[in-house]
Amino acid sequence: MLGVREQKKQQTRKAIIDAAIRLFTEKGFEQTSMSELARAAGVGKGTIYGYFKAKEEIFLAYCEAEIEFAFAALDRKLDEQAPLVDQLVAQTIGQITFVTSNREFGRIFAREMVFPGESSKLASRELDMRYLSKLGEVLGRSQQLGELPEDSDPLLLIAHLHAIYILVLSTFYRDDLTSLEDAEVLVRLLVLQVLYGPTALALATAEERQKWGNLKQQFLEQRELKL
Amino acid sequence: MLGVREQKKQQTRKAIIDAAIRLFTEKGFEQTSMSELARAAGVGKGTIYGYFKAKEEIFLAYCEAEIEFAFAALDRKLDEQAPLVDQLVAQTIGQITFVTSNREFGRIFAREMVFPGESSKLASRELDMRYLSKLGEVLGRSQQLGELPEDSDPLLLIAHLHAIYILVLSTFYRDDLTSLEDAEVLVRLLVLQVLYGPTALALATAEERQKWGNLKQQFLEQRELKL
DNA sequence: GGAGAAACTCGACCGCAGTCGACTTTCTCT
DNA sequence: AGAGAAAGTCGACTGCGGTCGAGTTTCTCC
Structure with a gap:
C-alpha cells in the first residue's frame, strides 16, 4: 500500500x-x-x-508518450516478410518522418538524444533502448533466415544503421534534404552499401540511381563543390 | 577605399x-x-x-579560428602515403579529439553543426565545407591511386564517413565510449566495412577485434541488452 | 497522540539572452 | 556646406529558466 x-x-x-x-x-x-x-x-x-532537472527533461518525458504511439503505429505497418533492406529503410524513414513532423520538436529531440546534456543523459538513454531493441529484432529475424552474412557483426551493423539515421536527420536540419522521398533514396543506398558492400549500388533500381544523381548534383551545386 | x-x-x-x-x-x-x-x-x-543573430553564432565564429588552427595541425600530421583507411581514421579521430577536448564546447559545437537552428544554419554550412573538401581530397588522391573500387560513389562514401564521425561523437556524449583509444577501434572497424564491405572485419588486427569484443560486451551490459 | 525529523511545496528572486526605441554618427544629394 | 535619410549604437527593459529558503505536510518513533 x-x-x-x-x-x-x-x-x-x-x-x-x-x-x-x-x-x-x-x-x-x-x-x-x-x-x-x-x-x-x-x-x-x-x-x-x-x-525534473530541467525543461528539456520534461520534453523527453513528453516525447516518451508520443514515441510509444509512433513506434506502435510503425510496428503495425512494418512487414516482417519484406526483404531486410526494405524493413530497415521503412523503420529508419518512419522514425525520421516522426521526428521531423514538427521541426522545432525534432531539433530539440535530436539534440538531446544525440548530444545529451548532463541532465538528460539518463532519459535519453532510456528512450533509445526501444529503438535499439527494435533494430535488434529485425536483424535477429533476418539472421535466422540467413539473409545476413554469417560473419558480419550485428552490433556493428546497428552502429552503421544508427549512424545513417542520425546523418539523414542532420541533412534535414541543414537543408541539404527537403523531402522524405529524397531521404528515402539516400537511406536506401546507404543501407544497401552497409549490408552488401560498396558495390551494392548495383542493387538499386535505375529510378533510384537517377534520383540520387539529381540529389548529388543539387548538393554539389549548393556548395559550389566538386569531387 | x-x-x-x-x-x-x-x-x-x-x-x-x-x-x-x-x-x-x-x-x-x-x-x-x-x-x-x-x-x-x-x-x-x-x-x-x-x-550576430545569437550567442551561438558568436560561438561558431570563435570556433572558426580554433578549427582553422586544428585543421592545419591535423594536415601536418596526416601522412598522404599511408593507406587510405589509416588516413580516414586519422582524420576522423583527429576531429573527434579536437571537438571533445573541451566537453562543453564540443557539445554546443556538435549540436549547432549537426542540428543547426535557423540562426546558425549558414555559419554551420560554411564551417563544414572545410571538412567536406578535406575528405574529398583524401578520397580523390586515393581514387587516382586505384585504392578505391571504380564503381563506388565518392559522395556516398563521404556520407558514410560523415555518418560515422557523428555517430562516434555521439557515443562520447552518451558515455558509451570514454576513451579515444576505444573510439579509434570503433571508427576503424566502421570505416573498413564502409570501404570494403561487411566482411572487412577480417582485415582488422586480432588486437582490434579483441578490443571491439570488450567494447561490445561493455555496451551490452550497460544496457542490459542482448542480441 | 504528539514531537521532532524529513520530505515536499511555493513564489519571490536572480542572472540571463535577446528586444526596443531614443539617440548619435555617417552617408548622400542638392 | 548642410539638411534629411540611413545606418549604427546603446542600455534600460522584458520574460525566461532555474534557485532558494521559509513555510507546510507527511512520516517516524517513543
Missing part, C-alpha cells in the same frame, strides 16, 4: 506531464514557459524542479 | 570576436554573459546583435 506522500507525488508528476503534453502540443516547446506549465499543472514553479 | 562606416564596422566586429575568444577561453561559453562580452568588447549589448 502506497503512503499518502508517494500517492501525491505520482499524482503531481502526472499532472505536470499532462499539462506539458497539452501545452507543448498547443503552443510548442519554446513558447511554453515554466510558469505557465506550473500554473496549468496546478503546482508551484519550484515544485516542477523536484520532479 | 573603405568608408569610415565600413571601417568601424570591421573594427567592432573584430573587437567582439577577440573579446569572445578571450572570455570563452578563460571562463567557458555558458559562463560568459552577453553583457560581459559587450563590456569586454567595449560596445553596448544591443550592438552585438547587429553583428
Whole structure:
C-alpha cells in the first residue's frame, strides 16, 4: 500500500506531464514557459524542479508518450516478410518522418538524444533502448533466415544503421534534404552499401540511381563543390 | 577605399570576436554573459546583435579560428602515403579529439553543426565545407591511386564517413565510449566495412577485434541488452 | 497522540539572452 | 556646406529558466 506522500507525488508528476503534453502540443516547446506549465499543472514553479532537472527533461518525458504511439503505429505497418533492406529503410524513414513532423520538436529531440546534456543523459538513454531493441529484432529475424552474412557483426551493423539515421536527420536540419522521398533514396543506398558492400549500388533500381544523381548534383551545386 | 562606416564596422566586429575568444577561453561559453562580452568588447549589448543573430553564432565564429588552427595541425600530421583507411581514421579521430577536448564546447559545437537552428544554419554550412573538401581530397588522391573500387560513389562514401564521425561523437556524449583509444577501434572497424564491405572485419588486427569484443560486451551490459 | 525529523511545496528572486526605441554618427544629394 | 535619410549604437527593459529558503505536510518513533 502506497503512503499518502508517494500517492501525491505520482499524482503531481502526472499532472505536470499532462499539462506539458497539452501545452507543448498547443503552443510548442519554446513558447511554453515554466510558469505557465506550473500554473496549468496546478503546482508551484519550484515544485516542477523536484520532479525534473530541467525543461528539456520534461520534453523527453513528453516525447516518451508520443514515441510509444509512433513506434506502435510503425510496428503495425512494418512487414516482417519484406526483404531486410526494405524493413530497415521503412523503420529508419518512419522514425525520421516522426521526428521531423514538427521541426522545432525534432531539433530539440535530436539534440538531446544525440548530444545529451548532463541532465538528460539518463532519459535519453532510456528512450533509445526501444529503438535499439527494435533494430535488434529485425536483424535477429533476418539472421535466422540467413539473409545476413554469417560473419558480419550485428552490433556493428546497428552502429552503421544508427549512424545513417542520425546523418539523414542532420541533412534535414541543414537543408541539404527537403523531402522524405529524397531521404528515402539516400537511406536506401546507404543501407544497401552497409549490408552488401560498396558495390551494392548495383542493387538499386535505375529510378533510384537517377534520383540520387539529381540529389548529388543539387548538393554539389549548393556548395559550389566538386569531387 | 573603405568608408569610415565600413571601417568601424570591421573594427567592432573584430573587437567582439577577440573579446569572445578571450572570455570563452578563460571562463567557458555558458559562463560568459552577453553583457560581459559587450563590456569586454567595449560596445553596448544591443550592438552585438547587429553583428550576430545569437550567442551561438558568436560561438561558431570563435570556433572558426580554433578549427582553422586544428585543421592545419591535423594536415601536418596526416601522412598522404599511408593507406587510405589509416588516413580516414586519422582524420576522423583527429576531429573527434579536437571537438571533445573541451566537453562543453564540443557539445554546443556538435549540436549547432549537426542540428543547426535557423540562426546558425549558414555559419554551420560554411564551417563544414572545410571538412567536406578535406575528405574529398583524401578520397580523390586515393581514387587516382586505384585504392578505391571504380564503381563506388565518392559522395556516398563521404556520407558514410560523415555518418560515422557523428555517430562516434555521439557515443562520447552518451558515455558509451570514454576513451579515444576505444573510439579509434570503433571508427576503424566502421570505416573498413564502409570501404570494403561487411566482411572487412577480417582485415582488422586480432588486437582490434579483441578490443571491439570488450567494447561490445561493455555496451551490452550497460544496457542490459542482448542480441 | 504528539514531537521532532524529513520530505515536499511555493513564489519571490536572480542572472540571463535577446528586444526596443531614443539617440548619435555617417552617408548622400542638392 | 548642410539638411534629411540611413545606418549604427546603446542600455534600460522584458520574460525566461532555474534557485532558494521559509513555510507546510507527511512520516517516524517513543
